[in-house]
Amino acid sequence: MTKDTEDGFQREWAARAYDRSQLAAIAAMQEMMVEYATTAWRPMDIKPPPNVPVLAWIDAGIAVMNLNHMGEWRRDGVPHKPPHAWMPAPKVPPS
Secondary structure (H helix, E strand, O other): OOOOOHHHHHHHHHHHHHHHHHHHHHHHHHHHHHHHHHHOOEEOOOOOOOOOOEEEEEOOEEEEEEEOOOOOEEEOOEEEOOOOEEEEOOOOOOO
């Protein structure tokens, strides 16, 4: 497979186009993830929906927590003090 033949030329440029499209998709995803990480935090005066996992900023770092219908914050099923801020947890793709 060389660039000297029509088939080789088309294969090489198809591969380059595919690589560029993949790199562009990766760059777009990275940009969206950075935007999400920097702008998605909600203050505590905005309450999250009950019984929905959220990423919570607590004293120890970041944790997955939820707020139950009784207004209690839970981390791994154990009561926990309220976080400083929260953001919606990303949805895990089905396996």
